Amino acid sequence: MSSEPQAGPLSRRRFLGVAGAAGAGLAASTLPARAQAPTPDPLITEVQDWNRYLGEGVDKRPYGTPSRFEKHVMRRDVSWLTASPESSVNFTPLHELDGIITPSGLCFERHHGGIADIDPANHRLMIHGLVEKPLVFTMEDIKRMPRQNHVHFLECAANSGMEWRGAQLNGCQFTHGMVHNVMYTGVPLKLLLAEAGLKPNAKWLMLEGADSSGMNRSLPVMKALDDVLIAFAMNGEALRPEQGYPLRAVVPGWEGNIWVKWLRRIEVGDMPWQAREETSKYTDLLADGRSRRYTFIMDAKSVVTNPSPQAPLKHKGRNVLSGLAWSGRGTIKRVDVTLDGGKNWQSARIDGPVLDKSLTRFYVDFDWAGQDLLIQSRAMDSTGYVQPTKQELRKVRGANSIYHNNGIQTWHVKANGETENVEIA
Amino acid sequence: MSRSLKPVLLAGLAGLAILGTGPLIAQTAKPQAKAAAPAQAPAAKAPMLGLGRPALPEEIKAWDIAVRPDGKGLPPGKGTVKQGDEIFQAQCASCHGEFGQGNGRWPVLAGGVGSLTADRPEKTIGSFWPDLSTVYDYIRRAMPYGNAQSLSPDEIYALTAYLLYLNDIVKDEEFELSDKNFTSVKLPNAAAFYDDDRETTEKAFWGKEPCMKDCKAEVKITGRAAVLDVTPDSKSAPKVD
Numbered sequence: 103m104s105s106e107p108q109a110g111p112l113s114r115r116r117f118l119g120v121a122g123a124a125g126a127g128l129a130a131s132t133l134p135a136r137a138q139a140p141t142p143d144p145l146i147t148e149v150q151d152w153n154r155y156l157g158e159g160v161d162k163r164p165y166g167t168p169s170r171f172e173k174h175v176m177r178r179d180v181s182w183l184t185a186s187p188e189s190s191v192n193f194t195p196l197h198e199l200d201g202i203i204t205p206s207g208l209c210f211e212r213h214h215g216g217i218a219d220i221d222p223a224n225h226r227l228m229i230h231g232l233v234e235k236p237l238v239f240t241m242e243d244i245k246r247m248p249r250q251n252h253v254h255f256l257e258c259a260a261n262s263g264m265e266w267r268g269a270q271l272n273g274c275q276f277t278h279g280m281v282h283n284v285m286y287t288g289v290p291l292k293l294l295l296a297e298a299g300l301k302p303n304a305k306w307l308m309l310e311g312a313d314s315s316g317m318n319r320s321l322p323v324m325k326a327l328d329d330v331l332i333a334f335a336m337n338g339e340a341l342r343p344e345q346g347y348p349l350r351a352v353v354p355g356w357e358g359n360i361w362v363k364w365l366r367r368i369e370v371g372d373m374p375w376q377a378r379e380e381t382s383k384y385t386d387l388l389a390d391g392r393s394r395r396y397t398f399i400m401d402a403k404s405v406v407t408n409p410s411p412q413a414p415l416k417h418k419g420r421n422v423l424s425g426l427a428w429s430g431r432g433t434i435k436r437v438d439v440t441l442d443g444g445k446n447w448q449s450a451r452i453d454g455p456v457l458d459k460s461l462t463r464f465y466v467d468f469d470w471a472g473q474d475l476l477i478q479s480r481a482m483d484s485t486g487y488v489q490p491t492k493q494e495l496r497k498v499r500g501a502n503s504i505y506h507n508n509g510i511q512t513w514h515v516k517a518n519g520e521t522e523n524v525e526i527a
Numbered sequence: 528m529s530r531s532l533k534p535v536l537l538a539g540l541a542g543l544a545i546l547g548t549g550p551l552i553a554q555t556a557k558p559q560a561k562a563a564a565p566a567q568a569p570a571a572k573a574p575m576l577g578l579g580r581p582a583l584p585e586e587i588k589a590w591d592i593a594v595r596p597d598g599k600g601l602p603p604g605k606g607t608v609k610q611g612d613e614i615f616q617a618q619c620a621s622c623h624g625e626f627g628q629g630n631g632r633w634p635v636l637a638g639g640v641g642s643l644t645a646d647r648p649e650k651t652i653g654s655f656w657p658d659l660s661t662v663y664d665y666i667r668r669a670m671p672y673g674n675a676q677s678l679s680p681d682e683i684y685a686l687t688a689y690l691l692y693l694n695d696i697v698k699d700e701e702f703e704l705s706d707k708n709f710t711s712v713k714l715p716n717a718a719a720f721y722d723d724d725r726e727t728t729e730k731a732f733w734g735k736e737p738c739m740k741d742c743k744a745e746v747k748i749t750g751r752a753a754v755l756d757v758t759p760d761s762k763s764a765p766k767v768d
Contacts, residue, residue, distance in 0.1 A: 180759055185632035186672070215669065229579075230587050237579035238586065246578055268750040272758040296575050308593055314675045316668030318593060367590050376596050376658045378665040382650070385720060391643035393655075397723040401732075411752070438737065443746030447739045476746060486734040498729055502648055514748060523752035 174198075177208060178275060183264070188216035189315070191258065193279030196405070196426065197413040202253070202283055202454055202461045206337045209282035211344045212258055214379075215315030218364045222340075222348035225312070227294075227332070231370035234299030241348050244334065247289040252331060252354065253460045255428045257281040257400045259357035259384055262507035265492070269512075269523045273412040277511065277523060278405040281428070283461035286352045288333030291326045294368075304370045308377070309351050312366035319360045320374035321353065325398075329354050332365065355430030355459040356398040357505070359384050389500030400430035402489050403508035404437055404464075404481035415470060415519035423466040425450070425479050432484035434462040441468065443476030443512070443526050450479070475515035476526055492525065592676075594664040598710040601663065605705035606685025608692040612700075614682050615689050618671050627651075627693040637693035640715065653694025657717045659709065662687050684709075 168175065175198040184190040194210040211217075222241045230236035258280035264270045271277050300323070307326050311317035321330070331352040334341060341347040346363025353360050359379055374380065374396075386394040404427035409415045427434045433456050438447040450464035464479070481489040492509030514524040594600040616625060623629055627636035639649025648654075652662060666683050669675050678686070688704040691697045691712065704712070726733075752758065 178759055180757075182757070185634075189672075215672075215675065228582050228586065228590055230582055230591065236582035236587060238582045239579040243578045247576060269752040270755055270757060272752040276758060293576070294579075297579055310590075310593070314669070314673070316592070316675060318664075318668065369591065369593060371595070371599075373595065373597070375593050375664070376661055377593070378661050378669075381657055381661050381720075382652075382655065382665075387643060387648060387650070387655075389644065392719045392721065394723050394725075395720045397725070399723075399725075401725070411758075438739070443743075445741065445743055445746065447737070447742070476748075480737065482737075487732055488735055488737055490729075490732050494732070514751075524748045525750035526746050527749045 172198075175208065177210060178279075180264075180271065180276060189214045191260070191280060193275045194282050195275050195412075196279050196281075196407045197274050197410050199407070200424065200463070202426075202457075202463050203337065204282035204284055204461075206284065206339070206342050206345070209256075209284065209336075209342070209345060210258070210280050212280070212358065213313070213315070213344070214317055215313045217344050218311070218313035219343065220312060220348060220364060225348050225364075225366065227349060227366060227368070229294060229298040229368045229370070231308075231368075232301040232304040232372065233295075233370050234301065235297075237298045239294070241334065244289055244294075244332065244349070247293055249287055249289055250331060251285055251287050252329075252352070253283065253285045253455070253457050254352060254354045255281055255283040255400075255459060255461045256352075256358045256361055257403075257428070257430075259359055259397075259400070259505040262403075262509070262511075263504045265509075265523075266496070266501045266503065266507055269525050272523050274405050274407050274410040274511070275412060278407075278426075280358070281426075281461070283428075284336040285338070286331055286333040287335035287338075288331035288352060291330040291332050291351075291368075292328075294332060295326060295370075298370075300370060303372045305372045306370075306374050308367075308369040308371065308375050309360070309362040309365060310367040310369070311346075311362050312364040317359075317362050317364075317379065318375065318377045319362060319379055320377065321351075321360060323370075325353065325356070353398075355400060355432075357384065357400055360398065384505060386499065386503040386505050388498075388503060394503075397506055400428075401506065401508045402429035402431065402434070402481045402483040402487045403427070404434075404479040404489060405511050406439070406477050406479050406513060409475075409477065409515055409519075409521045410513055411521050411523055414521045415515055418470055418472050421468055421470050423450075423468055423477065425464050427462045427464055427479065427481035428460065429481065429483035429485075429487065430459055431487060433458055433460075434481055435484050436482045437462075437464040438480045438482075439464075439466045440478045440480075441475045444478060447480070470515075472517055474517060475513075476524070477513045477515060478510050480510055493527070592664075592667055594660045594667065596658040596660045596710075598660065598706070601660075601706040601709055602680040603706050604680035604684050605703055605707075606681050606683070606688055607703045608685075608688045608697065608700045610681075611685035611687070611689025611692070614678075614686055618678070619686070622672065627690065636690060640695075643716070643719070651694065652690055653696060653715065655716050656714055657720050659687065659691075659712050659714055662690055663709075 175195050177192040179192040191212045192210055194204060194208055225241055227239040261280035262277055265277055304323050307321045307323060309319050309321055332349060333352045334349055336345060341350060349365045350363045351361050351365050386397050404425060406423060406425040408424045415421060427437045437450040439450045440447045450466050452462060452464050454463045456462050489508060489510055495509045512524050512526050514522045622633040623636050629635035635651050637651055637653055639651045639654035642649045642654060663683055666686055684704045688702055
């Protein structure tokens with residue numbers, strides 16, 4: 103190779119031009135002579151191991167896992183957030199996913215007393231209180247009732263909560279990853295309640311888990327009779343233990359905390375219980391020192407997942423911007439995206455199913471010349487709600503409400519493609 | 528489908544429609560559903576699927592641990608501040624501190640009164656919680672952390688009394704809390720909560736047609752996450768509120 107003539111300045115410039123046009127991210131400084139006579143790719147010209155030798159047989163993976171090259175695609179936690187891993191949270195790797203369905207093993211976790219380990223044969227669901235006939239159901243009973251399938255997002259009320267005071271965590275996994283979206287299979291709660299027979303003064307239900315936190319929340323009867331499912335399956339198989347196996351509540355569009363896992367008891371009453379999780383927690387402190395309570399609904403929200411701090415831009419020229427939008431009030435009608443910090447917007451292309459109270463996937467296919475980008479997305483839902491900026495939210499609520507931060511996210515893409523969580527004005 | 532099966536299937540569909548299942552089924556069975564309209568009331572009187580079995584009084588008693596603000600669910604019992612202090616030091620202080628001040632990152636249970644409009648509010652039982660029933664209910668179901676449902680009703684009354692004392696809501700160490708006087712105790716922040724009002728106070732977020740072109744002249748970056756450097760994989764870890 104050293105005997106080959108050195109490339110002159112002219113041809114070197116030409117090489118750079120060609121490489122740039124082709125969008126190849128190769129190091130331009132090495133061996134410019136190669137460029138004049140491109141060498142064949144040995145991955146093509148030489149027979150590879152996987153092409154020659156037998157792979158593993160069908161009996162090796164009775165329950166399959168992702169490729170060993172996808173090991174980095176995993177839930178992550180932020181250890182400084184909480185005092186104990188059993189009452190804590192981890193985050194869905196949104197930047198590594200596409201479409202709208204979250205793989206079950208990547209759905210973020212939030213527990214208050216660890217993951218209860220329950221044999222379904224030992225699980226019971228009790229319904230009592232203001233009912234004609236208090237009942238106990240086994241899992242077998244529940245699986246004999248008419249069932250439904252629905253795709254819904256589950257978003258923690260505290261998703262993006264660390265960002266109220268400004269840009270803190272560098273990655274959409276951490277700023278927006280307390281959300282997942284799966285297909286649930288279960289029995290409408292109204293069928294279970296009909297079995298017990300609600301008394302006329304029944305106004306509220308209390309859902310309670312079988313775990314060591316005895317998680318309990320008050321749920322208005324109107325919601326229970328509307329679209330709440332008591333689910334035993336997600337994405338076609340039994341719930342994962344960390345998602346409430348064998349039984350959980352699915353409360354479409356409402357904050358994740360009320361989706362009680364390991365559900366064992368439903369008490370019917372005429373007033374809310376004011377449980378710890380609806381007084382001390384999951385109430386929203388405003389600037390005047392007063393607090394909103396029963397802020398159940400998750401408002402319209404969106405985030406660009408790619409590019410993002412964990413998924414920088416690697417190529418000039420053609421790129422795919424991808425993101426997620428969702429609303430607890432209905433379907434996503436439109437998502438607008440800006441690349442220049444909100445000076446100019448374009449409506450993104452929504453692809454895939456647009457479902458009620460579900461994650462919705464959007465794309466913008468764009469060319470990048472290497473300039474700084476300030477990327478934002480703005481969701482609009484079927485009720486006409488337009489996702490606000492963080493400044494607009496803080497103006498109403500202050501910076502201490504912890505929950506329900508659905509403000510517009512900004513990513514700063516720098517000339518080298520590196521991307522950072524920023525706030526802009 | 529064979530002709531003879533049809534009536535059975537229709538009857539099945541009608542049954543589902545009465546229960547108000549998904550729109551697809553309801554549509555299919557429309558004529559039947561109309562006839563059965565009165566049964567659509569939420570408070571259905573009779574068991575419709577015959578699944579499940581009656582819950583026995585002993586079973587309800589074993590699981591029915593919730594306590595409401597009006598005192599419903601409180602078990603008979605009593606305990607004093609002094610007794611609570613003793614139990615607290617043995618069962619709770621290793622995490623929550625001798626005086627409920629919280630060790631390390633474990634929750635602070637007392638203090639913070641008047642801090643709710645501060646830059647960094649301290650939300651404790653005394654400064655923030657609206658109802659004493661929540662204290663009893665939560666200790667009863669979830670504390671001590673890692674050994675839940677191990678305390679007797681009297682022990683929980685005593686601990687609740689001690690927490691009132693730590694929060695200066697009762698001043699007398701001889702104070703005895705019981706199922707009889709429980710609902711007479713009011714917490715300082717009780718009136719500061721109101722129901723979700725977003726549809727009124729955040730009305731401006733609805734129905735606007737947002738700007739699409741030449742929306743602003745200048746954009747400047749006002750904050751960056753990389754400056755804080757607290758994302759996992761980075762070296763420092765800050766104190767958390």
